[in-house]
Amino acid sequence: MAVSGLSINHGAINIGTRGSPLALAQAELTKAALLAAHPQLTPAGVTIVPIKTTGDKVQDRPLSEIGGKGLFTKEIEEALLDGRIDLAVHSMKDMPTFLPDGLIIAAMLEREDPRDVLISPVADSIETLPKGAVVGTASLRRQAQLLALRPDLKVQPLRGNVGTRLEKLARGEAAATLLALAGLKRLGRVDAATAILSTDAFLPAVAQGAIGIEIRANDPRIAALVAPLDHAPTTIAVTAERACLAVLDGSCRTPIAAHAEIFGTALRLRGLVALPDGTESHRAEDTGNATLEGAAALGRAVGERLKALAGPNFLA
Numbered sequence: 001m002a003v004s005g006l007s008i009n010h011g012a013i014n015i016g017t018r019g020s021p022l023a024l025a026q027a028e029l030t031k032a033a034l035l036a037a038h039p040q041l042t043p044a045g046v047t048i049v050p051i052k053t054t055g056d057k058v059q060d061r062p063l064s065e066i067g068g069k070g071l072f073t074k075e076i077e078e079a080l081l082d083g084r085i086d087l088a089v090h091s092m093k094d095m096p097t098f099l100p101d102g103l104i105i106a107a108m109l110e111r112e113d114p115r116d117v118l119i120s121p122v123a124d125s126i127e128t129l130p131k132g133a134v135v136g137t138a139s140l141r142r143q144a145q146l147l148a149l150r151p152d153l154k155v156q157p158l159r160g161n162v163g164t165r166l167e168k169l170a171r172g173e174a175a176a177t178l179l180a181l182a183g184l185k186r187l188g189r190v191d192a193a194t195a196i197l198s199t200d201a202f203l204p205a206v207a208q209g210a211i212g213i214e215i216r217a218n219d220p221r222i223a224a225l226v227a228p229l230d231h232a233p234t235t236i237a238v239t240a241e242r243a244c245l246a247v248l249d250g251s252c253r254t255p256i257a258a259h260a261e262i263f264g265t266a267l268r269l270r271g272l273v274a275l276p277d278g279t280e281s282h283r284a285e286d287t288g289n290a291t292l293e294g295a296a297a298l299g300r301a302v303g304e305r306l307k308a309l310a311g312p313n314f315l316a
């Protein structure tokens, strides 16, 4: 490692992350995992560096309108390429399908529960929401699946970090919202959940609940450091989901969901593409080998099936 004139920096590790409470909680989880895996590391030797991203600055418009994915990662990836940080901790759900040259996802922590939850002060399920009620969500995937179940509901954007959204809901800005259970768990706010939605009724986003660790592709020191943090079943499942997304990723305005599960040596992947208004959707499902190669092949196969089912205009 280079030693500059003033700062002697042998082995200090900088972890880049967004500054939201959820992102910081995920960075702390990663730091704790690093310290547990490497007794020679000290808490003072591992620094969490919060970085503001475009996605954090824009609060007034749906992210799908400003360019969707990448908005939460660009500035962090620049810091990684510059050497200001050594690893970046991301919600894999927010990661673009393709990474910039020179960066790789070197490890994924064990996935948290991938399901979505309903949060509502006025109803205990999607079915019992009042007719025509307003549901706050900026996610087209959630909007499409919700409107398929309840075409009478109105969907409005509800932005901000998880805490802000819960506050907006409590103030009556919407009758309900939908959030990832994983985020609530990591924030210690599972108490806010009204109902957990089964993956059969509500297919999760690609990689929902998974935390990825991104590093420079040419940094063997950091690669060795994060290797023990990788949870292979999570990486296999998320590889299948992201391979499916890569086939379909024509437009960030097309709602896409995909969820992979391991049963012994088998990997099952279910995928969905839908219109944002919920009036049309297509599902595909297949099973492959629960290996990295099997996952990539399965993801591509399910993606191609969905593409064929949906037709060219759908994904345009």
Ligand SMILES: NCc1[nH]cc(CCC(=O)O)c1CC(=O)O
Binding pocket: 091, 092, 093, 094, 162, 178, 179, 180, 181, 182, 183, 207, 208, 209, 210, 211
């Ligand atoms: N798009 C924001 C985002 N990115 C990751 C999570 C939750 C944690 C996860 O899915 O891993 C959330 C909030 C939400 O969708 O409720």
